[in-house]
Each structure stands twice: as structure tokens, then as C-alpha cells.
Amino acid sequence: MDEPASELAREDCVACRPGSPKVAAEEAASLLADLPEWTVASVAGIDRLTCRFAFPNFAGALAFANRVGELADAADHHPEITIEWGAATVSWWTHSIGGLHRNDFIMAARTTQAGR
Numbered sequence: 001m002d003e004p005a006s007e008l009a010r011e012d013c014v015a016c017r018p019g020s021p022k023v024a025a026e027e028a029a030s031l032l033a034d035l036p037e038w039t040v041a042s043v044a045g046i047d048r049l050t051c052r053f054a055f056p057n058f059a060g061a062l063a064f065a066n067r068v069g070e071l072a073d074a075a076d077h078h079p080e081i082t083i084e085w086g087a088a089t090v091s092w093w094t095h096s097i098g099g100l101h102r103n104d105f106i107m108a109a110r111t112t113q114a115g116r
Contacts, residue, residue, distance in 0.1 A: 009109035
């Protein structure tokens, strides 16, 4: 049987426009349970999904960031990625609604898969 994060990663992202609803707190908590490595952090009052991925060196972190970039371009949904020696931190949120949409959780699940 598939892990819940794998099922989430297979969902399609839907077009999100200003005014689209943010994920309700109950749904966010349920989705976050399927993404145990991820946390919700508020930056300037905007919730973001954030996760730090560890790698043995800078090249590994950079290669991961490139994989995430390819996923992001394919979905037309782009994260903030910070790369440092041995790590990459990825944050997802939906700019047009100033918070979290289901798409962010889908992309977090895909990011987790890219980090394996």
C-alpha cells in the first residue's frame, strides 16, 4: 500500500487565483500528518510549509534543488529554496492567496520524493 505522502504527490495541482480558498486549519493538520518532516512557519504573517533536507555535500544539495526546480516548473508553482553546504531548505506557499493551498501540500510531497 502507498504511503499517504505518495498518494498526495500523485494529485494534480489546480490553477489557483487570488480569492481561491486557503486550506482550512483542520485540513492542513490532516495533510501535515502525511508529511511528518514538514512544518508550518509564519513569515511576515504568511504561513509556509518548510522542510530542511540534508545531503553529504554542496553538490548533493544543489542537485536536489535542481530536481525540485524541474518539478516546480512542470507544475507552474515555485518554492523558495535555500542551498547551503550539506542542506537545502524548501518553503512552499501560494503567493496569490497569501498562504497555504492544497497545491502546496502536493508539491511538498513531491519534494520529499525528490529528496529520497
